[in-house]
Amino acid sequence: MKKIQVKVCQGTTCYVMGGSGSKSILDTLTEKYGDKIEIVSVRCFEICHKQDSFSKAPYVYVDDELISSASLEKVINVIESKLKNE
């Protein structure tokens, strides 16, 4: 089974706006999904530069799906729905 890729932005805005990249959230996701997911830290998505076209940092990609205002709960919901559809 192909792993679900969770890409988290480590840029300043995302970090300040709730730390989707913070260690506790990354640890929680790893603990919950183990090797079903692959977590990739990205230096910066640079999405906040175009903030008018998007809602809010922090941003996370779950495979190709961009999540804005990405809370742990939102990320888990998207992962869950992807797992169900497989």
Place this chain on the structure above:
Amino acid sequence: MFIDIDCAQIKKFGQNAYGDYFVSKRTDNQERLIAVLSDGLGSGIKANILSCMTANMMMRFIEEDIPIQKAAQTIMDSLPVCQVRQISYATFSAIDCQNDGSVWVVEEGNPSFLWMRGHEALEPEYQEYTSPKFSDRHLKIYQFKAEVGDRLIFCSDGVTQAGIGTANYPLGFKREGFLEYVKECLNKQPNISSTELSSKVIQKALSVEPGKHAGDDISCAVLYFRNPRKAIVFTGPPYNKIKDREYCLAFNFFNGKKAICGGTTANMISRELKKEIVNLPQTQSGDLPPVAAMEGVELVTEGILTLTRATEYLEREELNHQDAAGQLVDFFLSTDIIEFMVGAMLNQAHYDPSLPIEIEVRRTIIKKMKKLLEEKYFKQVTIHYI
């Protein structure tokens, strides 16, 4: 040549102020370095005032190229008179040197400095002048040329007289003991930094004191003439996007250590130089984003938050942190000349009022960092706004 300079000090046991005072300054063009180590009469606050006044006045006189005999006389006449001893006095060693190795030293009352080439001591010639007012006060003036690898090591008499009266050192550690110990250190670590050597000397002096209690103020200042270690920090994308490639190439060809502070900056350099950013999430510690790696670049960090934290560490002299800011501090401290390439492009999202914390403006934080690195850590720093 770059002159690596530092001074380490220990207060006399039981005192709450240093009686020795050290001050140094590089001229704005970074070509000249002036430093003064002064030892005030007695100890504690009184000695502190005498040595502080002496060192700072001497510094000003040298900066203004006032003849040294006149300067020394003016200082002796200006110092407050000790009520106990009815004299005013602070010894000093003043050093005025250029990046090409030209050295001028004047000593009054302090132990003679060491001039080390490798682990061999050289004996510089000097001229001696006696004060017309005080026949027991002599100025020794040295003029010579230092080479790459040379060190000048100054100390207060707290070092040479350490352990005085003890069985092992009835006459104190003396200049011979000081010289032997410096030779031992240089044999073991030929490239030892001024910070480490000065610190080792004062700890050695303290170790021979009875009960390891400093019987006097102990100071050691070291100047090390060496080839400079250069570093560059690229932070923030250029104001004009057309210039991205040009600046990235300049960064790439820089001859020295490299760091990138900023996600967008790292992406830009990665794109222009076709070098991959490898994130190292396992290195995350504390509450800062983790560091990343890139071929040929020593350190890649997030921008403003990391720079702000590193500035705080430098300000508070907290030099042992392991997070990204701590690693950036290590990067700075292991170099002599630091060049900042500061991009003027702003990320508007950082100034969104709904952000939970205030994000500093890059220029402000870099300016503050430059001041700290220069004044507290004796680095040469330049900033290029791009």
